Structure formats: C-alpha cells, structure tokens
Amino acid sequence: MSDIDTGSYDGGGDVDYGHFETGQEHAGLDQLHQAHGSESDYGNQYGVYENDHHADTSTDFSQGHHTEFDQGPAVHYESDDYTNYSHDGSVDDHVFAAEGSEHAHQAEFGELDALQQRFDSAFAEGTELHGGEGGHLGVASS
Numbered sequence: 001m002s003d004i005d006t007g008s009y010d011g012g013g014d015v016d017y018g019h020f021e022t023g024q025e026h027a028g029l030d031q032l033h034q035a036h037g038s039e040s041d042y043g044n045q046y047g048v049y050e051n052d053h054h055a056d057t058s059t060d061f062s063q064g065h066h067t068e069f070d071q072g073p074a075v076h077y078e079s080d081d082y083t084n085y086s087h088d089g090s091v092d093d094h095v096f097a098a099e100g101s102e103h104a105h106q107a108e109f110g111e112l113d114a115l116q117q118r119f120d121s122a123f124a125e126g127t128e129l130h131g132g133e134g135g136h137l138g139v140a141s142s
Helices: none
Strands: 002-005 016-071 075-130 136-141
Touching: none
Parallel strands: none
Antiparallel strands: 002 016, 016 075, 075 136
C-alpha cells in the first residue's frame, strides 16, 4: 500500500488537503489431496472324501475215513480216506473323489484431487478538502 499526502497548509485562509491511497492485494489457494490403497486375499480348500480297505477270507476243511467190510460168499473189503479243503479270499482298496480349489484376488486404486485458485484485486481512493470561506469536502476514487 502507498499513501500520498499532496496537501499543504500555509497558515492562510485557503486550505487545500488531499489524501490518496492505492494498493493491490493478492491471495492464493492451493489444495492437494492424494489417496492410495490396495487389498489382496487368498484362499484354498482341499479334500479327500473316501478311502476304503476291505479283506474277506473263508476256509473249509473236512477229513474223513470210510471202511466197509462184507463177509459173504465173497469177502469184500473197502477203505477210503479223504480230505476236503476249500479257501476263498478277496481284498480291495478304494480311493474316491479327491478335489481342491484355490483363489487369489488383488486390487489397487489411486486418487488425486488438486484445486488451485488465485485472487487479485486493486483499489484507489482519495479524499480532498478545499478550504476557504465556503470550503467543501469531496471524495475522489478511481
């Protein structure tokens, strides 16, 4: 700002006084907003649903002796020995339905907001006083 005093006072009957003021103002606004983020996740699931084992066995055993004798017109004699053996067996293994799943996710974001504003203003104003017998006051501005 500047002040200019252009008046003078010489003690006489005429009075002249002048006051002028001029200036400029400047203002500014800067605003910046920034945001950044990210996320990620992971998951898995695995499973085996069935595992079976079976075993069966069966055994039969027989042993015998047979003797026959006749005494009649002709003598008859008979003798038998016998053995009977039977074995059955089975084994089975079974695996059923093995499965798995897996997933992953990742996301990122960024954000930037900027605001910039400038304000300029100028002014000038003045006051004049003219004296004397019929002095008057005036306002001068531009």
